[in-house]
Each structure stands twice: as C-alpha cells, then as structure tokens.
Amino acid sequence: MSTFHGLEMAKRALFTQQSAIHTTGHNISNANTKGYSRQRVNFETTTPYPVPGRNQPQIPGQIGTGVQAGSVERIRTQYLDEQYRSENSKSSYWHTTSDALERMESLMNEPSKNGLAHTMNQFWDALQVLANNPENEGARSVVARRGEAVADTFNYISNTLRSIRSDIDYQIDVTVQNANSLIDRIHKINEQIQEIEPHGYLANDLYDERDRLIDELSSIVNIEVSYRKSASSSKDIADGIVTIELVDDHGSPFEPTVKLVDGTAGAMTVEHLTYSKGEPSTVSVGDIQLPYSENNGSLNALVHAYGFEENGELKGLYPGMLAEMDKLANVFITEFNAIHRNGFDITGNPGQAFFTGTNAGDIAVRDAILTNPDLIAAASEANLVGDGSNASNLSDLLDQPINSALGQSTSINGFYRALIGQMGVKAEKANAMSANTDISKTQIENQRLSVSSVSLDEEIANLIKFQHAYNAAARNMTVVDELIDRIINGMGIVGR
Amino acid sequence: MRVTQNMLSNQMLRNLSSNYGKLDQYLEQLHTGKKVRRPSDNPVVAMKGMGYRAEVSKIEQFKNNASEADNWFENTDEALDKMTKALHRIYDLAVQGSTGSYNEEDRINMMSEVKQLKEHVIDIANTSVGGKYIFNGRQTDQPPVNKDGSFNNLYNNDSVMIEVAPGTKLAVNAIPNRVFNADNNDLFSTIDRFITALENSDQAQINESIGDIQTHTDQVVNARADIGARMNRLELIIDRLDHQEVVAKKMMSDNEDVDYEEVITDLITQESILRASLAAGSRTIQPTLLDFLR
Numbered sequence: 094m095s096t097f098h099g100l101e102m103a104k105r106a107l108f109t110q111q112s113a114i115h116t117t118g119h120n121i122s123n124a125n126t127k128g129y130s131r132q133r134v135n136f137e138t139t140t141p142y143p144v145p146g147r148n149q150p151q152i153p154g155q156i157g158t159g160v161q162a163g164s165v166e167r168i169r170t171q172y173l174d175e176q177y178r179s180e181n182s183k184s185s186y187w188h189t190t191s192d193a194l195e196r197m198e199s200l201m202n203e204p205s206k207n208g209l210a211h212t213m214n215q216f217w218d219a220l221q222v223l224a225n226n227p228e229n230e231g232a233r234s235v236v237a238r239r240g241e242a243v244a245d246t247f248n249y250i251s252n253t254l255r256s257i258r259s260d261i262d263y264q265i266d267v268t269v270q271n272a273n274s275l276i277d278r279i280h281k282i283n284e285q286i287q288e289i290e291p292h293g294y295l296a297n298d299l300y301d302e303r304d305r306l307i308d309e310l311s312s313i314v315n316i317e318v319s320y321r322k323s324a325s326s327s328k329d330i331a332d333g334i335v336t337i338e339l340v341d342d343h344g345s346p347f348e349p350t351v352k353l354v355d356g357t358a359g360a361m362t363v364e365h366l367t368y369s370k371g372e373p374s375t376v377s378v379g380d381i382q383l384p385y386s387e388n389n390g391s392l393n394a395l396v397h398a399y400g401f402e403e404n405g406e407l408k409g410l411y412p413g414m415l416a417e418m419d420k421l422a423n424v425f426i427t428e429f430n431a432i433h434r435n436g437f438d439i440t441g442n443p444g445q446a447f448f449t450g451t452n453a454g455d456i457a458v459r460d461a462i463l464t465n466p467d468l469i470a471a472a473s474e475a476n477l478v479g480d481g482s483n484a485s486n487l488s489d490l491l492d493q494p495i496n497s498a499l500g501q502s503t504s505i506n507g508f509y510r511a512l513i514g515q516m517g518v519k520a521e522k523a524n525a526m527s528a529n530t531d532i533s534k535t536q537i538e539n540q541r542l543s544v545s546s547v548s549l550d551e552e553i554a555n556l557i558k559f560q561h562a563y564n565a566a567a568r569n570m571t572v573v574d575e576l577i578d579r580i581i582n583g584m585g586i587v588g589r
Numbered sequence: 590m591r592v593t594q595n596m597l598s599n600q601m602l603r604n605l606s607s608n609y610g611k612l613d614q615y616l617e618q619l620h621t622g623k624k625v626r627r628p629s630d631n632p633v634v635a636m637k638g639m640g641y642r643a644e645v646s647k648i649e650q651f652k653n654n655a656s657e658a659d660n661w662f663e664n665t666d667e668a669l670d671k672m673t674k675a676l677h678r679i680y681d682l683a684v685q686g687s688t689g690s691y692n693e694e695d696r697i698n699m700m701s702e703v704k705q706l707k708e709h710v711i712d713i714a715n716t717s718v719g720g721k722y723i724f725n726g727r728q729t730d731q732p733p734v735n736k737d738g739s740f741n742n743l744y745n746n747d748s749v750m751i752e753v754a755p756g757t758k759l760a761v762n763a764i765p766n767r768v769f770n771a772d773n774n775d776l777f778s779t780i781d782r783f784i785t786a787l788e789n790s791d792q793a794q795i796n797e798s799i800g801d802i803q804t805h806t807d808q809v810v811n812a813r814a815d816i817g818a819r820m821n822r823l824e825l826i827i828d829r830l831d832h833q834e835v836v837a838k839k840m841m842s843d844n845e846d847v848d849y850e851e852v853i854t855d856l857i858t859q860e861s862i863l864r865a866s867l868a869a870g871s872r873t874i875q876p877t878l879l880d881f882l883r
Contacts (some may be wrong), residue, residue: 124595198627204638204845214646221650225657225751228721228730472727477745479721479729485752492643506643514636517628524629535603539596548593550878557882 096580098142099573102159106566109136109160113559116165120547128305130167130545131552132297137163166330167297173541174304175318178311179344180537182389184530185312189394191527193261193410194520200253203513210513212246213491213506215239220488223471227481228439233466236484240458244448247422251415251453258411261399262374268313268392269368269376275310276337279303279354280363283334287361290331291324300332307337310353314366315340315389321356334361339378342386351379366392373400373407388526410519417512419452424497425505426456428490436470436483444470444483594874601870608863615856618847625845634845641841648834651754655827658751661761662820665723668716669763669813675706675713676806679780683799686787693790700787707780711738714769724765733765738777753826759819763812771801771808779805 113134123129141155202208219239223232282303289296307318317340320333327333334356338346355362366378376383376396384393384401400409407416426448433447447469450456462468472480494502617626628635682699685691691699714724715732725733726745733744748760769776779801786794 194629195627198629201628203628204625204635204642210639210643214643218646218650221654221752225654474727476743477727477747478731479725479727479745479749480747482750485750485758510636510639513628513639514632517632517635520627520629521632539600540590542593542596542599543591546593546595548591550594553878553882 096577098156098158099576100570102157103566103570103573105139105159105161106569107563109134109162110559110563110566112162112165114556114563117552117556117559121549121552124547124549124552128301128308129547130169130297130301130304131547132165132167134165135163136160164295164328164330165297166295167300167545169300169304169545170541173537173544174308177534177537177541178308178316178318180530180534181308181311182315184527184534185391186386186388186394187523187527187530189391190398190410191520191523193257193394193398194516194523196257197254197410197414197516198520200250200257201513201516209243209246209250209509210506212239212243213509216243217488217491220484223469224481224485224488227471227484228478230466233439233469233471236469237458237463237466240447241463244450244456244458247418247453247456250418251422254411254415254418255454258399258415261395261411262370265374265376265392265395265399266368266370268395269366272310272313272392273365275306275313276353276363276365279306279310279335279337280361282306283354283356283361286332287323287334290327290333293326293328295328295331303335307335310337311390313390313392314353315342315344315386316353317344317346321358339381342389347379347381347385349380351381353378373402373412375401414512414516415453419454420498421505421508421512422453422456423451424499424508426450428495428497428505429487432483432486432490433470435473435486437472437475437477438470439467439472439478441476442468443475444468447487594877598874601866601874604866605863605870608859608866612856612859612863615852615859618852619849619856622847622849623845624847638841638845641837641844644837645834645841647755648830648837651752652827652830652834654751655753655823655830658753658759658761658823659820659827660718661723661749661751662816662823664716664718665761665763666813666816666820668713668723669768669809669816672710672713672768673806673809673813675710676802676809679703679706679783680799680802680806683783683795683802687792687795687799689792696787696790700784703780703784703787707738707777707784710776710780711736714765723762724768726762726765733769734777738781740775753823754830757826759823759826761819763816767815768809768812771804774801774805776805 113136116132116134120131137160139158139161141157143149143152143155203210205211216236216239219232219236223229223236226232282299286296286299286303289299307316310316317338319336319338321336322333323331335354336352336356337354339351339353340346351364352362353364353366355364364379366376368374368376376392382401384396386393387397396409398410400407400412402408429448430446433444436444438444445461445468446459447462448456449459459468469484471484472478473482473486474480491506492504494504494507496502499505499508618624625631625634625638682703686696686699711734714734716723717732721729722732723729725731725741725743726747727749728743728745728747729749731741731743731745733741735741744765746764746766748764749762750758751761752758779798783795783798783802785791786798
C-alpha cells in the first residue's frame with residue numbers, strides 16, 4: 094500500500110465524475126437533436142489491491158482502488174427500431190397513396206356543380222329543350238355548346254390526370270435519388286465505424302446518425318437490418334456493421350437477396366436502385382422490379398399510383414382511372430354518334446357524327462356542328478322540322494342501360510357514378526389505413542423516445558449528483574494531501 | 590414508462606394538430622352546409638348525392654317540358670274555341686239562308702260574310718305560336734292551309750310528342766285531320782260549297798251544307814274535348830312532378846346536408862377541447878426542474 098494510493102484514487106474519481114459531467118452536458122446540448130439517443134458513462138470499479146499471487150502482501154483484505162469510466166454507451170433498444178421501421182414503411186405507403194388519391198378526388202370534383210356529372214345533366218337538359226323546340230336556332234346552339242362543355246370536361250380530366258401522373262413520375266425519380274443517397278451515406282458511416290470500433294470505442298453519435306438514415310430509408314422501401322461485429326477487438330456492446338436487405342411484405346428476403354447496403358466482412362458494397370425513364374418509367378433494384386408490395390414504402394405507393402406493366406398491361410391508380418375515363422368517353426362517343434346518325438338535320442340530310450375522337454383526351458364536338466348547329470340531327474324523319482324525337486332519343490342515351498364495353502345493362506351516367514364511388518372507397522381505405530398506421534407508428538415512436546430521448550430534469554439531477562461526487566472526491570484528495578503533509582513536514586521533528 | 594419533455598411537446602403538438610383538423614372539418618361543414626367534401630369522406634353518400642342531383646335536375650327539366658306541353662294545349666284550345674265560334678256563325682247563316690224568307694240579295698250578303706269567316710277559319714288553322722304552326726303536325730315550319738283554302742303540299746298529320754316524365758311522352762297537338770276533315774270532306778271545301786250555294790241561291794244545296802257544317806263543328810268540338818282530356822292528364826302529371834321534386838330534394842338534403850344543430854354543438858365542443866388542450870399544454874411544457882432549484 095503506497096501513501097500515494099489515496100491521491101491516485103481521488104484523481105480517478107475526479108476524472109471519472111468529470112467525464113460523466115461532460116457526457117451530461119452532451120446530452121443536454123443534444124436534447125433537441127433529431128435521432129439523438131441519450132448517453133451514459135458506465136462507471137466501474139478498478140481492480141482492487143492486492144491481486145492474489147505468490148508475492149501478495151499479507152493485509153487483511155482487498156482494498157478498492159477507485160472508479161473508472163468503463164465505456165460511454167447510448168441508451169437504445171434495437172427491437173423498437175425494427176418495429177418502428179416496419180410501421181414506418183406501412184405508414185408512408187398509405188400516406189403516399191392517400192395523397193395521390195386526394196389529388197385525384199379534388200380533380201374529379203364530385204359531387205359538385207363543376208364535375209362531369211353536372212355537365213352531363215346540363216347536356217341532357219339542353220337535349221330535352223331541343224326535343225321540344227327542334228326548329229329553334231337557340232336550342233340548337235345550346236346543345237352544341239353544352240356538348241362542347243361535356244367534351245371539355247372530359248379533356249380537362251384526362252389532361253390533368255396525365256399531368257399529375259407525370260408529376261408522380263418526377264417524384265419517383267427524386268425518391269430513388271434520395272434512397273440512393275441514403276444508401277451511400279449509410280455505407281460511409283459503416284466504413285467509419287469499421288475504423289473506430291476495433292480500437293475499443295463505441296461510435297455512439299455515428300450509430301445515431303446511421304439509425305436516423307436507416308429510419309428514413311425504411312419510409313421509402315421496407316428493409317431488414319442485420320448487424321455484424323466489426324472486429325474481434327471491438328467491444329461486445331458495440332453495434333457493429335449493418336447490412337440492409339430488401340424484404341417482401343412478410344419480412345422475408347428475396348431470392349436472390351437484394352442487399353442495399355452489404356456490410357458482410359470483406360464485401361462492404363452497396364446496391365443502388367435504378368430509375369429508367371420511359372413509357373412507363375420503371376424502378377428496379379437487383380432482380381426486383383417495383384412495385385413488389387401493396388402496403389410497404391412510399392416508393393411502392395408512388396409506382397402503384399403512377400402505373401406499371403403487368404403481363405403487357407398498364408396497371409395502377411392513375412392509368413386505371415385514365416383507362417376507365419377513356420372507355421367511358423369512347424362508348425359515349427360511339428353510342429351518341431350512332432343515334433345521331435339515325436336522325437336528320439334541319440335541312441333533311443342524315444346526321445353525321447356529333448362528337449369526334451375516340452377517348453377522353455381527344456373527344457370534341459365536330460367543328461361543323463359548332464359553326465352550324467342546324468346540322469344537329471334532332472328529327473327522326475327527314476324534312477320534318479318540328480320533329481325532335483331523335484333529340485329525345487339522344488337524351489335518353491345518358492341514363493339508358495345499354496350493353497357496351499362499360500358492361501351489361503350499364504348506363505353512361507351510372508358507370509361514371511360507380512367509377513366515382515370506387516375511387517371514393519379506395520381513398521377512404523387509404524385515408525383510414527394512413528391514420529391507423531400513423532397511430533401505431535406514433536405509439537412505437539413514443540416507446541422509443543421513452544427509452545432514448547433526453548429528459549432535461551433527469552440530466553439536471555444527474556449533473557447535481559456528479560457535481561457532488563466531484564466535490565467529495567476533491568475533498569478526499571485534500572485529506573490525503575494533509576496526510577502526506579503530516580508525514581513530510583510534521584514527522585521526525587520530535588522534541589524540537 | 591419514462592416520459593421526457595420532448596415526448597410531451599411532441600404529443601401536445603400532435604394533439605393540437607388533430608384538434609385543429611377536426612375544427613377545420615366542422616367549420617367547413619358549416620360553411621358549405623354539406624356533410625361530405627369529397628367522395629372518400631363517405632363514398633355511399635357521395636354516390637347517392639350524384640344520383641339525387643341528376644334526379645332533381647331531371648325533374649326540373651320535366652317540369653319545364655310540362656309547361657311547354659301546357660303552352661301547346663292552351664294555344665290549341667284557344668284556337669279551337671275561336672274556330673268553333675266561327676263555325677257556329679256559319680251554321681247560323683246556313684240555317685237562315687235555307688229558309689224561304691230570305692231573297693237572293695240577302696244570300697249574296699250572307700255569302701260575303703261567309704267568305705270573311707272562311708278566311709278567319711284559315712287564319713286560325715294557320716295559328717303560329719313562337720314560330721311554330723300548331724295545326725301542321727311535326728311540319729311546324731309550314732302553314733297547313735294555303736290562302737285559297739287548299740292544303741299545303743307539306744300538310745302533316747303526325748303527333749308532336751313531349752316527354753313529361755321519365756318514359757312518358759304526351760302528344761301535345763291536335764291532329765289536323767281530326768280537326769279539318771270529316772267523312773272525306775275537308776272543312777274548307779265544305780265552306781266553299783256553301784259559298785257557291787249561297788251565290789247560286791241554291792236552297793237544296795244550302796240545306797245539305799247545314800248538315801256538313803254541323804259535322805265539322807262536332808269534329809272541332811271533339812278535338813277540343815280531346816285536348817281538354819289531355820290537359821287534365823298533364824295537370825295530374827305536373828302534380829306528381831311537383832311532389833317528386835319535393836321528395837327528391839328532401840332525400841338529397843337528408844343525404845348530404847349537415848344538421849346544423851349537430852354541427853354547431855360539435856363545433857363548440859371541439860372548441861372547448863382545443864382550449865383545454867392549449868391550456869394543459871402550456872402548463873406541462875413550461876416548467877423544468879431548474880425552476881425549482883435555487
């Protein structure tokens with residue numbers, strides 16, 4: 094037992110308490126840093142004296158030698174991260190889908206006085222007025238103009254659907270770039286950690302940053318994260334190197350596996366997502382072509398909204414709506430023109446096409462009819478100016494169940510109503526799912542915060558605790574100092 | 590569970606935002622008076638709403654059609670009434686002319702009156718309302734009778750149909766043949782024969798004309814009765830349309846209009862919840878341990 098033992102022990106205590114005070118300061122500083130997990134210094138006692146051995150001094154027992162900072166660890170629970178990421182994937186899928194459908198809904202604008210349904214009703218009214226007043230020039234012009242309004246509404250819906258769809262295409266491109274940048278950054282951090290951990294350190298702040306990036310990546314695609322020990326010299330509580338794999342809806346990896354970030358020893362590579370522009374644009378990674386999931390990741394949601402090819406057919410929310418609108422417009426044009434051709438215009442000539450075009454994008458009232466509404470075939474018999482029965486037939490078409498590409502006994506207006514209903518149901522589901530997944534995500538987020546987030550009260554309490562210990566250690570050192578002072582200056586002067 | 594300041598403030602922000610969201614929903618309902626903003630709010634209500642809208646708009650148009658039909662009936666009835674009066678006068682003249690107490694000169698005078706009456710009847714036959722000749726079937730752009738009393742080449746006997754209810758088409762004109770023709774005699778040549786008889790003071794022929802004119806008068810009266818019957822039917826249909834309109838509008842309103850009492854109550858409740866959460870939030874996020882350490 095050396096005399097200086099007490100000094101050394103007090104010094105260790107001072108240093109260790111000080112490191113705890115610094116760590117507390119770090120926690121307080123980062124109380125509002127996104128993704129930060131609180132850190133703590135793991136205190137451990139130093140090896141007591143004496144250690145057993147042949148030459149051990151014969152003293153009554155082992156005497157403690159003080160404290161040391163064993164490690165600085167972040168407080169975090171990995172399985173909560175896993176749960177969070179899985180919910181995050183779902184939540185962002187439904188959130189993105191619900192956004193896409195909301196844009197579609199506000200475009201269709203039903204039920205309202207501006208949607209296609211209202212324009213159709215007005216067209217029907219105009220045809221009825223024409224049926225009653227076929228010789229009236231005004232009634233004819235109104236039919237031509239209202240017909241134009243119907244065509245314009247179809248065009249507007251079709252064009253806007255297309256432009257929203259190309260917006261989504263752009264969004265896909267940006268999201269892929271974002272994902273690739275996340276992958277690169279995670280890979281960089283992996284490399285940094287690989288250099289730090291073998292020295293016995295814990296790269297706490299890098300772990301936090303890496304976890305935050307992985308969280309972000311999990312909102313884009315659903316992933317599974319696994320860890321590998323960086324080296325045999327690394328601490329057991331070190332997080333290690335991550336490998337990020339793409340997984341399917343059930344959380345199982347694909348065959349062959351797609352490793353976005355490969356952290357296996359000796360590999361340390363990345364796999365980027367590829368976006369290729371085209372009609373339609375596609376996203377793929379490894380052998381996987383997106384979308385591969387119906388409820389995971391914003392990228393899958395975007396591709397679902399934008400459309401993708403399956404068995405040579407274009408599917409997806411927007412292509413689906415466009416196709417239905419085109420089908421509706423096509424049947425409307427064909428059937429309306431067929432009836433129109435059965436009639437006769439005001440000069441007794443048989444009617445020609447009323448609408449031109451074949452789909453929602455190019456439907457238009459024939460120019461000749463717009464410039465000369467007398468060409469509208471309101472009569473069923475030639476040269477009967479007062480005959481409006483064909484106009485009446487034309488008006489009947491809108492609500493008459495017919496067998497066509499729209500289905501058996503389906504009317505034009507009925508088909509459109511059903512279309513809006515289906516869209517409403519889809520959007521309702523997406524909204525509900527978005528709200529539900531948000532709730533479970535929030536709940537897990539809360540659990541995670543409960544474990545990892547900084548509590549200022551706690552830090553302040555700790556600060557006071559460490560400060561007291563520091564002060565006491567300093568006092569301890571003063572006591573030892575006085576002891577030594579006594580030996581050096583007070584001893585050997587007996588009788589002086 | 591460990592709870593930190595960050596969790597509290599996150600939670601408070603989330604709750605406030607959801608409170609504002611609900612407040613916004615109620616406010617929008619009050620502003621628009623509608624339960625649904627977009628189909629996803631309630632797909633069933635939205636779809637039904639579209640159906641009711643179409644129905645209301647149709648019933649409104651059918652009511653317009655019905656008043657159009659009513660116009661036809663009124664005008665036809667009016668014209669037939671005048672025609673009956675003219676024919677009554679001709680009949681009176683024929684009865685007078687057939688008696689021996691009038692001499693040839695009197696009959697020539699009668700003849701000039703009958704000629705005027707004939708032109709009057711032709712004018713009535715050529716009645717045009719809003720540019721439509723109402724006694725020429727579906728050839729409404731042509732007068733049925735020429736100035737001299739012969740029929741136009743484009744004389745037409747079709748019914749003019751107007752749809753007054755879904756699938757119900759009503760004939761709104763008087764069929765010209767049923768007005769002008771009886772027993773293969775047309776009205777105008779009957780009058781012409783009567784004129785000739787008066788000119789020739791041919792009493793036997795005048796006597797014969799009495800019967801013919803009577804037949805034609807009956808014909809016109811029958812046509813008028815027929816119009817009257819159809820007017821009655823139209824009135825029933827209009828009644829039904831009015832009723833349907835009320836019902837359809839009520840259904841539409843029940844389906845998609847908000848119940849103001851309910852929404853205002855909800856709004857006030859929501860407002861107090863928001864105030865409470867603001868008050869609670871301001872109390873929980875402010876203090877820290879530091880406030881209590883000296």
